[in-house]
Amino acid sequence: MYDRGSYYRFRSGGMLPPAVKNLMFANGVIWLMMILNGNLQYFLLDQFALNRFDVLHNFKIWQLFTYMFLHDPSGLMHILFNMLFLWMFGAELENEWGTREFLKYYFITGIGAGILNIIISSSSTIGASGAVYGIMLAYALRYPDRYIYIYFLFPVKIKYFMAFLTLVSFFSTFSPYSDGIAHAAHLGGIIIGYVYLKYWYLFYKIKNLFSDIKLPKKGTDFKYRPGGKGSDQEKIEYYRKVIDELLDKINRVGYLNLTEEEKKLLEEGSNYLREHDKENYQ
Secondary structure, eight states: OEEHHHHHHHHTTOOOOHHHHHHHHHHHHHHHHHHHOHHHHHHHHHHHSBOHHHHHHSOOTTHHHHGGGOOOTTOSHHHHHHHHHHHHHHHHHHHHHOHHHHHHHHHHHHHHHHHHHHHHOOSOBOSSHHHHHHHHHHHHHHSTTOEEEETTTEEEEHHHHHHHHHHHHHHHHTOSSOOSOOHHHHHHHHHHHHHHHHHTHHHHHHHHHHHOOOOOOTTSSOOOOTTSOOOHHHHHHHHHHHHHHHHHHHHHHOGGGSOHHHHHHHHHHHHHHHHHOTTTOO
């Protein structure tokens, strides 16, 4: 499976954003440590893998968080596919949302996946798959018509692929047969991710009433106003100022928390500067 958009970002030299990079690094290092040290492997699996009895009776609540950083030490495929999908689908989302919003979503879906898993299953569970399925769901909602390539050969729109994975997770979760895969965690990541992405705006719309940027108004030093007349240099100065403020807001609260007016202005200003600001866009 391969996402064409990720391929172009990689070829263009785009660096991994910090959250995706650090998550991949942490998971990889812990997996190697488990392989190299059997005693450490036993300790980590005993204390930090997700186990219903430990969470409910021994109050090891931290397992709802720590299980996401443990992967099967007896095989490469478990961690390889989780980290591959995290890179493929997570990097672009983090660049768009901002690191803080991306991490919040990642851990909300991962912990939610763990909660659903211990409700349904008594098996010990490890892996970042629940959070990764949440990331894939977010990507499918954001870019539904993008194509991924199954085995690098067969193009499928991500929305159809994600619908297929959801059905597989649902029926496998309630199947009487066990294949050793935590399908309940996969389903949990999808459900929690969907609910969060569909209803987060009820909170953030209120929040944005108090955090919207203050765009230049009458009485400022800017001669140009949106929709008005002005020289190229006046427009460049205006859009530089506004985009700097918008980027600061994205760093604070993430792209998702911009208003529609702010998103439109960011796109409009970026396009204008790309075409006219020769000093910074060459």
